[in-house]
Amino acid sequence: MKIKYELLKKDKNTDARYGIIHTNHGSFETPMFMPVGTLANVKTLIPEELKSMHSGIILSNTYHLWLRPGEDLVAKAGGLHKFMNYDGPILTDSGGFQVFSLAKNKKKDITEEGVHFKSHIDGSKLFLTPEKSIEIQNKLDSDIAMSFDECPPASASYEYLKNSVERTLRWAKRGKDVFNNPNQSLFGIVQGGAYEDLRKFSAIETVKMDFDGYSVGGVANDGESKEDMYKAVDYSIKYLPEDKPRYLMGIGEPIDILEATERGIDMFDCVLPTRIARHGNAFTRNGRINMKNQKYKEDFTPIEQNCDCYTCTHFTKAYIRHLIASNESLYGRLLSIHNIRFLIKLTEDIRENIKNDTFKEFKEDFIKNYKKTN
């Protein structure tokens, strides 16, 4: 069965929308933040913890799973859900972004056929094509697969982007043609940088191919400004159908989630919450804080007083700071739990406020507080 998106409520004052997506592994409401489980695990966490954070769907990386442990092994295990013992919805990306960002020395040779590059692990030669990406994802058996796209840097010229958008459309078509998994849905990806005409062209042509959902890509590659990101969404989203989910790839900054939600985006993913956790940082309503800070040494209050996450309901800042100072890896787990829950709770609050037509005020209030110096 393919996924089914239901639009439940439109905000009266903005383009924000509240909906629900039904999958073969359960339903989740949108807008929703997806934690990233790169290598078939959300770093340091177990499935039960993700459930307890009310994680509706997680993302896993096709490129990484292709290299380790390989899609055939995952298929032998009975698919990605069984392999990692996670029975909720999973989305896999296409590998396009990793080819762009992880290729050894960032060198790659993009041809019409696909991309030649070297493994970030051992430098071995690799070749990823639209067909191969879909074939891998079909075997991983995620709930949602993504089309293989080219991810050019923000610095790319208009001419380059124009060719790239056209190639990405041809790649999307090739991927869709070989797609062969009745229990999996496939999303198309809109590219085109911050150019209105390219985004329009990319969106209209991608929608013509009739995907199960649509993604706005090329906003978290390398050096895109916030303004370019908002433009990319604005220029793309008006051509996307209302009855399909819209996913902004690689975005997880709280303010960006709010800005994109206001523009009609439903899904987000980012490694930010787990990555900043490893660096000892925590999200709070008053901005990001560095838990290593000396001022938390004798602070026997939780990271956030009203946070319902396991970390905040069980441990103090002083304890977490001690774990960081002592390099005890448990801190990464505790901060990952808090940070992921923070973003999921943000999307819960967003949904509640869309239901009540108070999203606009909520967003403004949140941003005002978030920009406070802690």
Place this chain on the structure above:
Amino acid sequence: MKIKYELLKKDKNTDARYGIIHTNHGSFETPMFMPVGTLANVKTLIPEELKSMHSGIILSNTYHLWLRPGEDLVAKAGGLHKFMNYDGPILTDSGGFQVFSLAKNKKKDITEEGVHFKSHIDGSKLFLTPEKSIEIQNKLDSDIAMSFDECPPASASYEYLKNSVERTLRWAKRGKDVFNNPNQSLFGIVQGGAYEDLRKFSAIETVKMDFDGYSVGGVANDGESKEDMYKAVDYSIKYLPEDKPRYLMGIGEPIDILEATERGIDMFDCVLPTRIARHGNAFTRNGRINMKNQKYKEDFTPIEQNCDCYTCTHFTKAYIRHLIASNESLYGRLLSIHNIRFLIKLTEDIRENIKNDTFKEFKEDFIKNYKKTN
């Protein structure tokens, strides 16, 4: 309130004994394996996980907590239980072993007053005395504190050991004299290497001081043979009172736990289960296995078919091997859970077999299987 030990059953065929220890933070049956929470956390794990493994008591390290975060901070948090949010029994060691094993370049100056040495973290000069060790432990407010002892290497001469045993007795007395926490119990430590007369002397003189429990020390320092360990226990234990618990320090190899249990030991601790977990190793009834082994690549069975731990009831060898091969730190957590549960389950099985007077057969069977090449 001090701890209370009840001897519930003596094995008919060996000196093994089944008992229970009541503390201010709950009771636990013995023999019992204590997971090590060096820096106020059992590496990678949360208190709920320890409870789910039926961990009866954990150990934490005075030396480490003295340096980071400092006993005063822990006291301000309301003691070690509150600081780490673990409401079960906690034993703290004295720091004697860490001074021996962790002093920078292993250089130290042992005087009658105490030990001068340099921090393993920053090389700063430190001075630990019997009084200081007790004062720190009083502030940490663990359920059981240990006397500060000297831990000489296995290679120490008889003459050296004789002087060391006498000094350790004087240190035990000094520590006991300043001990000042009515909710904490204090154990004495028997030293004396593998010499019968020194162990006898040390045991008799330590018991005269009337501690709440007794430890056999100096068996896991540096190069002691298995035979020396068994001798140390044999030579010490016959002089220890039946109505007090007996703790063999730093021992966690399954066969050693069985051998020492047979000789009348009640408590064990070791970093082994978490340390080998970080190296990708798992305990099994058929011996220790290296989970990185290629042969587990497509093994979709748990580490142990009948193990009730979270890891074995949720994940396959193939998945854990993938996490190790991909350097995803979750593997250390999953293997720590299995390995600690393995040793706790071993002590559960030991207790059951003492109750049924079948300990001897259980031990022989276990060892026969454990020595099988996997």
